[in-house]
Amino acid sequence: MTQFDAYLKERAKLVEKNLSKYIAKIPNAPKILTDAMDYSLQAGGKRVRPILVMATAEAFGKKAQDVMPAACATEMLHTYSLIHDDLPCMDNDNLRRGKPTNHKVFGEDLALLAGDALLTYVFEVFAQNGKVKSIGAENTLNALLNFAHCTGASGMVGGQTADVYAEGMGTQDAHSFRADKLRQTSKPLAKKTLHYFMLPSSVKETTPETILNYIHANKTGALIRGSVETGALLAGVKGNDLKHIKTYANSIGLVFQIVDDILDVTASAKQLGKSNSDAENGKLTFVSLYGLEGSRKHAQLLIAKAQKALDSLKTARKKNLWPLYEMAEFFKTRTY
Numbered sequence: 001m002t003q004f005d006a007y008l009k010e011r012a013k014l015v016e017k018n019l020s021k022y023i024a025k026i027p028n029a030p031k032i033l034t035d036a037m038d039y040s041l042q043a044g045g046k047r048v049r050p051i052l053v054m055a056t057a058e059a060f061g062k063k064a065q066d067v068m069p070a071a072c073a074t075e076m077l078h079t080y081s082l083i084h085d086d087l088p089c090m091d092n093d094n095l096r097r098g099k100p101t102n103h104k105v106f107g108e109d110l111a112l113l114a115g116d117a118l119l120t121y122v123f124e125v126f127a128q129n130g131k132v133k134s135i136g137a138e139n140t141l142n143a144l145l146n147f148a149h150c151t152g153a154s155g156m157v158g159g160q161t162a163d164v165y166a167e168g169m170g171t172q173d174a175h176s177f178r179a180d181k182l183r184q185t186s187k188p189l190a191k192k193t194l195h196y197f198m199l200p201s202s203v204k205e206t207t208p209e210t211i212l213n214y215i216h217a218n219k220t221g222a223l224i225r226g227s228v229e230t231g232a233l234l235a236g237v238k239g240n241d242l243k244h245i246k247t248y249a250n251s252i253g254l255v256f257q258i259v260d261d262i263l264d265v266t267a268s269a270k271q272l273g274k275s276n277s278d279a280e281n282g283k284l285t286f287v288s289l290y291g292l293e294g295s296r297k298h299a300q301l302l303i304a305k306a307q308k309a310l311d312s313l314k315t316a317r318k319k320n321l322w323p324l325y326e327m328a329e330f331f332k333t334r335t336y
């Protein structure tokens with residue numbers, strides 16, 4: 001086992017211990033609801049988002065424990081997104097983290113509610129970071145605002161919306177794809193453009209490339225980005241270093257999803273702990289657009305960019321930066 005493997009394992013354990021404490025602390029909730037929340041939260045997973053929060057804060061002189069509330073909140077948000085993504089109205093998946101999906105165990109109604117409750121609890125838990133003396137209320141407020149922006153309509157949920165509308169795009173030409181989508185909509189929407197359904201106005205055109213970039217940067221990238229930035233903002237990072245950390249966060253966020261696209265084609269469902277369903281669902285992916293080799297090359301370029309951004313940091317403690325370098329490499333080479 002490498003030093004980084006041991007680090008990941010130890011950090012994941014720490015996160016899990018704290019997640020259990022937070023779930024045990026929820027007062028006055030139906031037991032079936034907290035059971036459903038806990039089922040998905042404790043079903044395993046790499047815990048890379050909370051680990052990124054801690055690693056980034058430590059790179060700027062804070063302790064892992066100082067940012068534990070926000071770190072746990074990122075994992076709760078991630079877990080809610082997975083529960084909802086697996087629902088029959090979304091990807092309709094049976095397997096997640098190697099176990100039956102939440103709705104397969106608790107039913108669709110409770111899975112929806114468990115996701116909702118986790119999402120709400122995210123903000124209650126995150127806000128508690130304001131009571132940690134070494135972090136303070138102002139840094140917590142800045143981090144919380146940024147995290148909400150990254151994970152809502154302007155970020156993850158926006159990306160998921162475009163992803164839902166892009167289903168079929170990976171296997172159809174743009175014209176017949178659009179015709180199909182319009183046929184599925186109700187009359188009042190039938191005259192709207194494809195752009196209206198899928199993209200914010202800041203994205204200027206509806207080519208497969210611009211749609212894919214928007215989906216990837218937001219559906220998956222925004223939460224990874226939000227986690228790194230949470231660590232930095234809680235530590236009070238400002239100016240050029242905040243800019244460099246954002247470049248790092250953006251680049252590794254995109255790599256995470258590119259590699260996810262690659263693994264969907266190259267790895268088995270057993271290895272991934274979830275079903276490989278991109279091709280089946282006609283998803284627009286990096287592999288469907290650029291092929292396996294093109295996707296790998298793109299990931300390599302982004303990792304080089306992320307590492308250069310870390311090299312440029314001026315206020316970070318150099319000896320604490322190694323997990324961020326290693327994490328970038330792990331995102332590119334991961335097999336699960």
Ligand code: GRG
Nearest residue numbers: 045046047081082084085097157160219220260
């Ligand atoms: C439903 C609002 C809403 C959003 C869903 C996260 C997401 C947005 C969809 C998940 C679809 C998906 C499987 C995307 C691939 C990237 C991804 C998030 C993989 C799972 O994350 P890992 O590999 O999982 O970190 P573990 O289990 O290790 O936590």
